[in-house]
Amino acid sequence: MTDPLVRVRDLRKYYFEDDTLLDRLLGREPTSVKAVDGVDLAVERGETLGLVGESGCGKSTTGETLLRLREATEGSVEFDGEDVLGMSGEELRTFRRRAQIVFQDPFSSLDPRMTVGDVVAEGLSIHGLPEESPADGRSDHEWRRDRAKELLERVGLSADQVDRYPHEFSGGQRQRVGIARALALDPEFVVLDEPVSALDVSVQAQILNLLDDLQEEYGLTYLFIAHDLSVVRHICDRVAVMYLGEVVETGPTDAIFDEPKHPYTNALLESVPRADVSEQGRRVDPLSGDVPSPRNPPSGCRFRTRCPEIIPPPGVEIAQRDYRRVMDLRDRLERGGFDADSVRERLDDPDAGAVAFKRAVRDEFELDGIAGANMDTVEDALEILANGREEEAAARLRDRFESVCETDAPPLPDRPHPAACHLFHEDAGPDDGRPGGGDGPIAEPDLDGGPATMIGHPAAGEAPDDGDDSTDVTDGNGADGRGSPEP
Ligand SMILES: Nc1ncnc2c1ncn2[C@@H]1O[C@H](COP(=O)(O)OP(=O)(O)OP(=O)(O)O)[C@@H](O)[C@H]1O
Numbered sequence: 001m002t003d004p005l006v007r008v009r010d011l012r013k014y015y016f017e018d019d020t021l022l023d024r025l026l027g028r029e030p031t032s033v034k035a036v037d038g039v040d041l042a043v044e045r046g047e048t049l050g051l052v053g054e055s056g057c058g059k060s061t062t063g064e065t066l067l068r069l070r071e072a073t074e075g076s077v078e079f080d081g082e083d084v085l086g087m088s089g090e091e092l093r094t095f096r097r098r099a100q101i102v103f104q105d106p107f108s109s110l111d112p113r114m115t116v117g118d119v120v121a122e123g124l125s126i127h128g129l130p131e132e133s134p135a136d137g138r139s140d141h142e143w144r145r146d147r148a149k150e151l152l153e154r155v156g157l158s159a160d161q162v163d164r165y166p167h168e169f170s171g172g173q174r175q176r177v178g179i180a181r182a183l184a185l186d187p188e189f190v191v192l193d194e195p196v197s198a199l200d201v202s203v204q205a206q207i208l209n210l211l212d213d214l215q216e217e218y219g220l221t222y223l224f225i226a227h228d229l230s231v232v233r234h235i236c237d238r239v240a241v242m243y244l245g246e247v248v249e250t251g252p253t254d255a256i257f258d259e260p261k262h263p264y265t266n267a268l269l270e271s272v273p274r275a276d277v278s279e280q281g282r283r284v285d286p287l288s289g290d291v292p293s294p295r296n297p298p299s300g301c302r303f304r305t306r307c308p309e310i311i312p313p314p315g316v317e318i319a320q321r322d323y324r325r326v327m328d329l330r331d332r333l334e335r336g337g338f339d340a341d342s343v344r345e346r347l348d349d350p351d352a353g354a355v356a357f358k359r360a361v362r363d364e365f366e367l368d369g370i371a372g373a374n375m376d377t378v379e380d381a382l383e384i385l386a387n388g389r390e391e392e393a394a395a396r397l398r399d400r401f402e403s404v405c406e407t408d409a410p411p412l413p414d415r416p417h418p419a420a421c422h423l424f425h426e427d428a429g430p431d432d433g434r435p436g437g438g439d440g441p442i443a444e445p446d447l448d449g450g451p452a453t454m455i456g457h458p459a460a461g462e463a464p465d466d467g468d469d470s471t472d473v474t475d476g477n478g479a480d481g482r483g484s485p486e487p
Pocket residue numbers: 015016033034035053054055056057058059060061062227294
């Protein structure tokens with residue numbers, strides 16, 4: 001097999017907040033947002049690699065950092081064997097021609113007074129094209145305008161739309177213009193950053209077909225970013241699943257869909273609407289816990305605060321549903337999110353004693369099903385909590401319930417379908433693609449809580465976008481509010 005076109009190793013991009021001159025003068029410590037925190041990826045020549053995960057998990061930052069639209073904090077990116085992060089001058093200019101990006105809304109950071117012809121041709125002027133004056137007597141400007149017309153036609157628009165303004169186009173048409181703009185410099189690699197997320201489903205299909213055709217015609221390699229797994233199924237050869245700045249599973253698309261390993265991948269898949277009526281009524285429990293902040297990601301496995309398969313310590317027999325609830329309480333206590341006053345305010349009698357307080361916490365976290373030694377520990381912790389000693393209550397729970405998922409960060413092994421999860425042995429045999437793929441589960445997950453699904457799933461600008469193929473349609477959708485990347 002040839003070397004991948006793009007290889008990313010241990011890529012990190014931290015954004016620093018409270019880091020202005022004034023902050024420094026005031027002695028404020030900068031906080032880092034660990035948007036991308038140790039990502040490894042390889043994109044093979046001619047393939048489409050999907051990069052999926054919930055909003056805010058770092059997909060766009062990964063795409064923009066590997067293209068040098070943002071400066072990496074750490075790590076390495078190789079493009080066709082060359083070190084991208086170390087490039088400068090002519091080498092960097094050449095890289096910028098060979099590697100392009102399509103944004104969700106290609107116009108959000110562009111001047112609305114530019115015609116689509118100007119938008120498509122802008123890269124040509126920036127890169128000083130044509131290199132030599134055309135032999136047929138056209139001016140350089142005319143050459144660029146003709147090239148823009150050709151590209152508009154190639155993406156399914158018409159050449160006589162070259163002087164129109166972006167607001168005159170529907171969302172689907174605007175995305176075609178964005179694709180034409182990316183193609184203008186004959187790139188080999190294109191990052192497609194949620195290219196269809198803002199579009200109506202029927203228009204999505206048209207754009208995906210166009211991307212497919214262009215890939216074949218020009219031998220393109222794609223990194224396709226999406227929060228919605230259903231979109232990547234038909235266009236991607238392989239998929240990498242991201243959670244809170246890390247890749248948690250990668251594999252061939254069919255293996256990811258048919259034999260997902262990581263509990264997060266399972267949860268993402270459960271959130272995909274099913275066409276099959278028999279599956280529509282399936283019982284799904286929402287994932288518990290909030291998405292943690294990348295400013296202070298959880299220790300160990302970052303998904304463990306929401307994982308429906310978190311591993312109890314050896315010797316502790318507890319139903320998964322109950323363990324999840326104990327861990328939710330602990331997590332709230334340890335992260336300072338537990339508000340004893342608001343529990344008391346919710347009591348009928350705010351002056352009620354410890355018994356009523358403990359009952360309210362048991363009800364809130366649904367702890368009543370726990371029994372035996374587990375319940376003894378929970379009761380102890382609740383008693384300590386009723387006396388206002390939150391840290392001690394958390395420590396009491398930690399003594400009995402500490403999980404390997406919080407103490408050890410699971411690695412992502414180097415194999416065809418790896419998952420960064422303690423449910424799979426690290427030192428397993430060959431990966432055969434089955435769940436556990438040769439690396440059998442080390443703990444039987446107790447799924448009595450049923451499969452999980454995502455809640456509050458973010459969907460960028462869902463405004464309908466009909467009329468893709470007609471001109472003069474203004475639907476006003478698509479703006480994702482993203483600012484321009486750093487220069
Ligand atoms: N310029 C910035 N300064 C500080 N934090 C940022 C900046 N840009 C992004 N972030 C934060 O970095 C994290 C990753 O953001 P990113 O946009 O890469 O995620 P994403 O998965 O692409 O999400 P989305 O689909 O919503 O774009 C988020 O927590 C986001 O709030």
